Amino acid sequence: MPSNIALNPRSPIASMFKKRSSQSMSVMASAASYLSAVSQADARARAHGGTPTSTPALSLSSSVTASSEDTVLNESDDNADGLALPLNPPTSEQVFDTLHSEFGHCANENFRYTSAHPAGAEVKPFEEKEPPYYILLTTYLSYLILICLGHMRDFLGKRFNPKFYRHLLPYDGHAPLNSDFDSFYTRRLKARIDDCFGHPITGVPGRTIALLDRTSPDHNLTQVLTGTKTRALNISSYNYLGFAQARGGCADVVEEGMRRYGVSTCGARLEGGTSELHLAAEALVANFVGQEDALISSMGFATNSTIIPALVGKGCLVISDELNHASIRFGVRLSGANVRMFKHNNMESLETLLREVISQGQPKTHRPWKKILVIVEGLYSMEGTMVNLPVILELKKKYKFYLFVDEAHSIGALGPHGRGVADYYNINPRDIDILMGTFTKSFGAAGGYISGNKSLIDRMRLRGHGGTYAESMTPPVLMQVMASMASIMGVGNGPVSVPRPRAPSLLPSWMQLPPNMADGSQGRARLRRLAFNSRYLSRGLEKLGFITYGHSDSPIVPLLLFNPGKMAVFARMMRTRATPIVIVVVAYPATPLVTSRVRFCLSAAHTKEDIDIVLRACDEIGDVLDLKHLEGERWPLQRIFDNAVELVNMQE
């Protein structure tokens, strides 16, 4: 095995990538050419091996063939990596209306699971699994070495190459925009592995993703695009339900909607930017999350940063989980309220804090707090942990605080009906004062919402900063939200299994969804596939001996790497495999210093075979990088593959 540390970004490693020239991406003229390409590819796949048991026949719904521009099928001659086409061609009974590269074909009904909290079971507290001491020691040592080297380079560089440091030093009477101290981490640590961040892409961030290849001629100072593309398996995007699609029912609705409503709504909600679509979408969202009313904002970050100041102010207290998202902190800082933090997801810490703050009152004056707002997230994006909602609601009854749950990652991704943490724990959502969420993740759109009772939301419409000053959500985004959400809810014709009464009147009459979306069957399949994939990967990694964090139903699976150097190597090794895989690596300051990690974001679009590919890759890389430190039963790879269903259904 050659040293993987030597995988260096500055050498033109592009040669290690699988090359697909962009020139070969021509536009398919007609549906017929698409079908012929499919059958050719199918013939190739059969020639590769694996005799199919039944007659291969490709039935593609009109939605796929209607949009014949296809950048995927003819981009490569072989399909050995299984990214563009399934390795096992579908049989005559199986009908897929999605593109395999966007949304994987998976007909096996066993590979499904329902995301729900087992009734009556205790919520297990979050426990951090510790690595052996030598790992911690080497991690600290790595940082020490990096910091020392960085300072040495700064010291010498400032003397021998002052031009390079000019922007960090005062010049012409101006203080530097960024001091060398403040930017030290970015310049001397992050810059070493910059090739793992901000990779530009093109096309749909679905099951697979097209990376624009790049190299760095100058030690990651600049990145130069080489003009080629690499298609990779995408385990990095927040595409939980796989709605990132350029084809299919949602995209058709968006196109039709753009023709009817244009691209923009031109203005803030209160100043000439309110469309009937906003009202329809808000009613639908309120219905979906189970609250009286909802308010939509055109940016997820801004939903928090503009609504929280309208909820609390001076004399109020915000109690915030220590790992809450930056947008929540931003909003709290703007609000002028006092803020206290409790240990991540630690209910004892929360209760102790509540007892202290209520008994002490406001600092110095000891006046009682006007209101106390507890802000938690449904699913934490860096940890994969889920909020302990049942206990928080018990505390809420006792301590009378208001509860704000940020469901940015959990809405759509958790619960048997995809309605977030409340659905997951089977709790009445109206017990929670404010449910906030985003459309970026599960719904493949953009923006966010907050929901609550009618009078509160009406107040937010007037008092939130966004209503008065920020541009309203654009029609195409609204359309994507409505189409995807309606298809999860199954509002339309056909049987409906959701508990709440469906309301077909919530969708505009022109909005026609294909039957499997209108009756909710496709939505249910998406939810169940996501739940299976999440459990399969996190359980599989555990059985391989990796240290992972988070809940096993969480679609975010962090795998702990600890040593900073392993982050870059892990990301590069994944990206340069025969089947390239893209993942996200995160470290300080997004996580504590020692717990650098790689984060897998699963999607309903992935198939079981995709997860197998990821597991195999992790297994091999894990051996090279010495990552398997979890104590407990280990399974060989093949046993995990063969017993996936058993593994997923295993209770804690």
Place this chain on the structure above:
Amino acid sequence: MRALDDVEVALKRTLELLSDAVASSPAASFRPTTIITGNDGQHSLETTFYKIPGSHVIARYVKSSHRNDPGRTVLEIILILFAIRTLLQSRTRADSGGSHFIQFNEKEIDELVDEWTPEPLGQPLSEAEAAELASVPVITGPNGVKPRLAGVGKQVLNLASYNFTGLASNEAIKQRAIEALRKYGVGSCGPPQFYGTLDVHMDLERDIAEFLGTEAAILYSQAFATISSVIPAFSKRGDVIVADRGVNFAIQKGLQISRSTVRWFDHNDLNSLEAVLESVKKEQRKKRSPLTRRFIVTEGIFEKDGAMVDLPKLVELKEKYKYRLILDESISFGTVGRTGRGLTELYNVPACKVDMLVGSVANTLNASGGFCAGSRIVIDHQRINGSSFVFSASGPALLAVSASEGINVLRDTPSILSTLQENIQAVRSILTRVDCITVPSHPASPIIHFHVRPTSPHSLLPSAVPHSGKPSNPTSIQPRDPPVFDIELEERLLQEIVEEALAQGVWITRAKRLRGQEYVEARPSIRLAISAGLTKKECEKAANVVKAAA
């Protein structure tokens, strides 16, 4: 050096004690009291202590030092106590260390918890507020120069929405957006750093930078959230910001987040700015404070009243006093200058003279999002430090594509801008003839604000306020002689005008404000947004309707 040695010794002793306790703890008969008082304990303590390698040396050292200098032992003991106290304190300070902390027992806390009743999370709307919310018109169908409103039968002339360049109804842009949808889907599903940077985002950033003539640009996914992240990305605690008193709400929020020292100058008064810059200079020289970052923050065309800043003078001042300029061109980008490049084109000032040029992709280009243009260093800095860039998903690809196409349209058809200016003049020429209103906006501004001239004689207009001659206090946001006006009365009058105009088929809106949250209450006004998509005749008709209503 001696003191350091002492600390070292003190620490060593603490360590000894600790290791001691650890070593003896597994013993079954371990009782803390015997260690200190009992003879057996003393003995076992000693033997365990001497079992530690190297302990003899330490013991000998301690003994000899005590013999040589007993005072030193006392000092060391005090040091140990001090060290322990500090260690304990730092852990508990956040919780209950303060002198204001009151000790309660559990029962008392329970009682206090029971007694506490919070205020309701949100007060229900008052009747006036509910009426205000209900009065917001809802568009049915596409927005543009002549949209249909719910409850109003016929099409109305739209002077309410931001559609300055009339691109909202551009078919070519719509077509490009649909093509982008079929290639990219809708959402980008990730923050820019984590596979959320699409090639079309990079294209739009390059298009904006080239259009303006700067080195680079960065794209945020909401215009309102742009400048409130740009300011704190650069200006930190201790840095100095000199800002206009009339800046918009987004800037106010950015200033608040930055925690910098803010000095204010009178609204759009560059003499006042110079005076403030001079006073800051004096202050810094007096205090001999180290060189800090200094910024001037203002707007190109003010969102609050449509006034326009004198850019060449501003640039001259910032260069003279060595400040950096953060200019918000949300309204002026795409609306003034020959091809809509904004204030820099209008005044023929190179865009690179503005250090951070912030603009909106939503207002003019009819997409969604905001941008900041500047030098490469300025832009790259924000890619790591701009919080709403880093922590937010990037915008939808199809909106980036429509914005790029919008820039193309502006570049190729300068007639849009001349039409816009003609329309503005047409409306203004009629409005200025109306007696009971005043127009504070600049003649070239695409937004035209007007106030009502109140009928009661004792409430004075801002221009009529007798100037006391003294400059305002730069540390306070309030000007020395704040204009006096009756918000409620004027808003009611303006709302009547709005409703009257709507009945005549012209849709206008009051400039909505977050009363009570703005630093300075803006005088109530009606804000007309002129569009190049309207014909001159339509503009005149609309202006006449407004004139009649007023």
